[in-house]
Amino acid sequence: MENSLPSKIIDRTSSSYKIKKFLRKNLGGWLIMLPGLALFTFFVWKPLFQNIILSFSHTMGMKAVGFAGFENYKSVFQDVFFIDALVNTFKYLFWSIIIGFFIPIILGILLSEVVHFRGFFRLGIYFPSIVSGMAVAIMWSYLFDPNPGAVLNQLLARLGFKYSGFLSNPKLTIPLIILTMTWRGAGATALIYLSSLQNISNSQYEAARIDGANWFNRLRFVTFPHLMPTIKLLFILQVISVFQVFYEPMVMTGGGPNGASVSLLLLSYNYYQQMELSKSAAVAVILSLIIIVLTVIYLRLSNPNKREAKNV
Amino acid sequence: MRKLLVIILLVACGLLSACGGGDDRIKVSIGMWPEEILTKDVEMFRSWEENFEKDYPQYDIVPDHYTYSPDTVIAKATANQLPVVFQTYFTEPKKLIANGFIRDITAELQELGWYDKMDPMMRETLSADGKIYGVPRDGYGLGLFLNLEMLYDVGVIEKNSDGTYRLHDDSGNPLYPTTFDDIRRVSELIVENIDYTYGIVILSANKNGGWQFSNMAWNFGCKNLQVYRDGKWEANLNDPGAVRALEWIQTMRQEELISSDASLSYNDWYLKIGSKQVAMAFCGSDALSLPVTNYNFPLDQFAFVPMPTGDGESRYSLYGGTPYVFSANATDEQVKGALLFLKYMGRSPEVDDISVDAMELGFKTAQEKGMPILPTIKAWADPDYLEVANELEEKYINVNMDYFKDFFDTINEMKKPEEPNYCQDMYALLDNAIQSILSNPNAVAQSELTTANAQFQKNFLSKINK
Numbered sequence: 204m205e206n207s208l209p210s211k212i213i214d215r216t217s218s219s220y221k222i223k224k225f226l227r228k229n230l231g232g233w234l235i236m237l238p239g240l241a242l243f244t245f246f247v248w249k250p251l252f253q254n255i256i257l258s259f260s261h262t263m264g265m266k267a268v269g270f271a272g273f274e275n276y277k278s279v280f281q282d283v284f285f286i287d288a289l290v291n292t293f294k295y296l297f298w299s300i301i302i303g304f305f306i307p308i309i310l311g312i313l314l315s316e317v318v319h320f321r322g323f324f325r326l327g328i329y330f331p332s333i334v335s336g337m338a339v340a341i342m343w344s345y346l347f348d349p350n351p352g353a354v355l356n357q358l359l360a361r362l363g364f365k366y367s368g369f370l371s372n373p374k375l376t377i378p379l380i381i382l383t384m385t386w387r388g389a390g391a392t393a394l395i396y397l398s399s400l401q402n403i404s405n406s407q408y409e410a411a412r413i414d415g416a417n418w419f420n421r422l423r424f425v426t427f428p429h430l431m432p433t434i435k436l437l438f439i440l441q442v443i444s445v446f447q448v449f450y451e452p453m454v455m456t457g458g459g460p461n462g463a464s465v466s467l468l469l470l471s472y473n474y475y476q477q478m479e480l481s482k483s484a485a486v487a488v489i490l491s492l493i494i495i496v497l498t499v500i501y502l503r504l505s506n507p508n509k510r511e512a513k514n515v
Numbered sequence: 516m517r518k519l520l521v522i523i524l525l526v527a528c529g530l531l532s533a534c535g536g537g538d539d540r541i542k543v544s545i546g547m548w549p550e551e552i553l554t555k556d557v558e559m560f561r562s563w564e565e566n567f568e569k570d571y572p573q574y575d576i577v578p579d580h581y582t583y584s585p586d587t588v589i590a591k592a593t594a595n596q597l598p599v600v601f602q603t604y605f606t607e608p609k610k611l612i613a614n615g616f617i618r619d620i621t622a623e624l625q626e627l628g629w630y631d632k633m634d635p636m637m638r639e640t641l642s643a644d645g646k647i648y649g650v651p652r653d654g655y656g657l658g659l660f661l662n663l664e665m666l667y668d669v670g671v672i673e674k675n676s677d678g679t680y681r682l683h684d685d686s687g688n689p690l691y692p693t694t695f696d697d698i699r700r701v702s703e704l705i706v707e708n709i710d711y712t713y714g715i716v717i718l719s720a721n722k723n724g725g726w727q728f729s730n731m732a733w734n735f736g737c738k739n740l741q742v743y744r745d746g747k748w749e750a751n752l753n754d755p756g757a758v759r760a761l762e763w764i765q766t767m768r769q770e771e772l773i774s775s776d777a778s779l780s781y782n783d784w785y786l787k788i789g790s791k792q793v794a795m796a797f798c799g800s801d802a803l804s805l806p807v808t809n810y811n812f813p814l815d816q817f818a819f820v821p822m823p824t825g826d827g828e829s830r831y832s833l834y835g836g837t838p839y840v841f842s843a844n845a846t847d848e849q850v851k852g853a854l855l856f857l858k859y860m861g862r863s864p865e866v867d868d869i870s871v872d873a874m875e876l877g878f879k880t881a882q883e884k885g886m887p888i889l890p891t892i893k894a895w896a897d898p899d900y901l902e903v904a905n906e907l908e909e910k911y912i913n914v915n916m917d918y919f920k921d922f923f924d925t926i927n928e929m930k931k932p933e934e935p936n937y938c939q940d941m942y943a944l945l946d947n948a949i950q951s952i953l954s955n956p957n958a959v960a961q962s963e964l965t966t967a968n969a970q971f972q973k974n975f976l977s978k979i980n981k
Contacts, residue, residue, distance in 0.1 A: 263613075263614055263615055264589060264592055264593055264614045264615055264616060265589055265590075265592075265593040266593070281973075282974060283970060284970075344778070348776065349774065349775045349776050350711070350713075350774050350776065350792070351711055352710075352711030352792070368775045368954060370777075370778060371775045371776055371777040371778070371950075371953060371954045372954060373954055373955065455778070456720075456777075456778050457720045457721055457778055457780075457946075459719070459720060459777050459778060459946070459947070459950045459954075460719075460777035460778075460947075460950035460951065460953065460954035460955075461777075461947045461948070461950045461951040461954065461955075461963075462947060463954075472586070473943075475586060475589070476585045476586050477585070477939075477940055478585065478589060478610055478613075478614055480589070
């Protein structure tokens with residue numbers, strides 16, 4: 204048998220070889236990614252950078268017509284509405300943790316414990332998530348009508364309570380908006396927890412039972428440690444989404460009463476409506492920075508092992 | 516194979532004809548074109564289009580359904596998608612001019628001879644630096660909408676022997692509320708006698724609260740909410756008249772004569788009126804059909820009367836309207852085409868057959884739709900135009916004019932244009948003051964308005980004082 208020898212020795216260190224190898228290996232992948240990248244560039248990255256540019260510019264319509272330095276940021280920080288919106292945004296965060304963070308965990312655990320009609324309960328809990336967010340906001344604003352003849356006030360009256368101003372009461376506005384958001388979003392989040400719970404092996408519960416663990420201890424020592432990564436991830440996602448709360452206050456209260464529910468994103472939209480594009484862009488940049496900083500702090504605090512490993 | 520070849524050839528021919536068969540007519544997009552579901556209105560516009568294109572074959576009218584809003588206009592203008600002509604509000608042109616979204620049409624208006632025929636107050640509102648940027652469609656005055664049945668039920672007004680309502684006593688004095696104290700008195704009667712109702716709806720959101728409040732402030736004795744002094748604009752939102760107006764709202768709330776709902780906007784006045792949750796509402800004279808078309812409110816059950824006075828002397832009706840404005844990217848020819856099309860819509864000062872026919876078609880369509888046909892506040896002051904327009908109007912009016920006469924008889928003396936600078940932004944700040952009063956029983960009207968005043972001066976008026 205005759206051995207076929209290469210007619211030419213391939214120089215594996217040459218740059219042309221490396222390029223050819225790279226292309227052969229990656230070209231298909233890049234070609235597949237290209238439409239996605241183009242869309243990302245056009246719809247995400249370009250607007251993002253353009254927004255940053257606008258925040259440092261004087262504007263006419265949506266065009267930057269001159270460099271403004273930090274003038275827009277200064278003007279935003281001096282605006283009393285900005286302080287209100289900033290404080291409110293943290294209030295949204297606070298109430299979303301109090302109301303919106305634990306409910307899906309509880310629902311997830313309850314769902315995993317249900318033996319009969321599990322599909323029915325799953326659908327029932329998930330159902331509000333199917334409804335359009337705008338429709339949910341409109342529906343709840345009707346329910347929260349402060350007039351004595353309105354549904355919830357009639358219910359309160361029948362139960363012997365006083366009429367409530369609901370969204371017209373500045374102290375209740377943000378918790379009620381969060382309640383609406385939780386009503387819509389809790390089901391979907393509960394299903395994520397449920398899928399995590401279903402990954403926990405039964406043998407661990409059985410072992411805990413043999414060790415004499417009661418219901419609470421099983422929850423504490425088996426369920427929660429397994430759920431923790433999901434809880435951490437969903438917490439971060441919740442913080443990010445609550446900071447971007449926008450259409451619920453816009454539809455339900457318009458940011459009122461007297462700015463009691465205006466969020467940073469709604470403030471940015473208000474500037475946009477006033478045709479102050481540069482100030483609107485500046486608020487958006489500030490909001491992004493706040494979210495980035497909070498996320499980094501949270502990740503650092505929640506990953507002590509990584510820090511310790513680095514120190515070693 | 517042969518089939519495939521035929522298909523390819525057909526597609527190629529189609530593409531070629533699409534590319535080559537260009538229409539070199541001047542395209543004029545009409546932003547106020549009605550949505551397709553409004554079949555009667557679309558039919559009317561199609562008829563105007565047909566007449567226009569027959570007389571001006573060089574133009575191609577392009578329907579464009581654009582409802583103006585401050586947030587969509589920016590995107591539309593940036594993407595060069597604004598129609599050649601579109602409707603806006605009287606408070607908007609200054610902002611649109613500053614951002615370069617609309618264009619000067621002085622030369623075109625002068626060429627057509629329309630410039631001098633325009634209502635002078637409206638012309639001033641649409642002008643900047645000696646140039647004019649729009650054509651008024653019509654005007655409105657704020658007034659008081661009354662649910663006659665409810666007012667009769669609580670004994671405020673009486674009935675004639677023929678079953679119609681009587682709004683004046685034998686000496687000709689109005690029985691309906693003419694002062695804010697009267698409104699309070701009537702509201703008490705309504706609340707006492709009809710379950711789950713309030714006397715009047717007070718708007719408080721979407722800049723609509725501030726819009727109506729500015730009229731209330733004038734009628735409580737505030738001359739202006741913006742004052743030009745020593746070459747600078749000063750905010751005057753905490754004028755004693757404005758404070759008295761806000762205190763009136765507070766008293767009404769404390770006595771539970773108005774709702775505590777701090778999110779009521781313009782859609783709510785006709786919802787509340789239409790569903791008989793309130794007996795009275797402030798609204799524009801151009802919006803009287805809304806309870807009828809949206810909630811089947813009977814044409815013979817409502818009246819529209821002048822704005823009440825707060826101090827017994829000040830009687831103003833906020834005067835605004837709807838102008839047509841022209842995209843900054845429109846060419847002179849397109850602007851001219853759009854202006855000529857307005858004539859075919861019966862919206863010009865011309866009184867030839869074309870205009871009169873177009874106006875009549877407008878009335879007939881409104882009649883077919885069951886809309887109330889009432890006098891309007893005209894955009895043009897030309898005597899010939901006024902004569903023809905008023906004559907036509909009288910022919911088609913389908914309501915009992917006794918219920919509207921007082922408003923239309925006094926509007927010319929009472930009308931007062933909106934405040935000149937950053938009007939919508941001022942309204943937003945006034946909304947906040949009203950919301951505060953509605954939601955917090957301990958709020959102090961003076962301090963709420965002082966806060967709004969400082970914010971308006973700092974955030975807005977300071978920009979033009981530079």
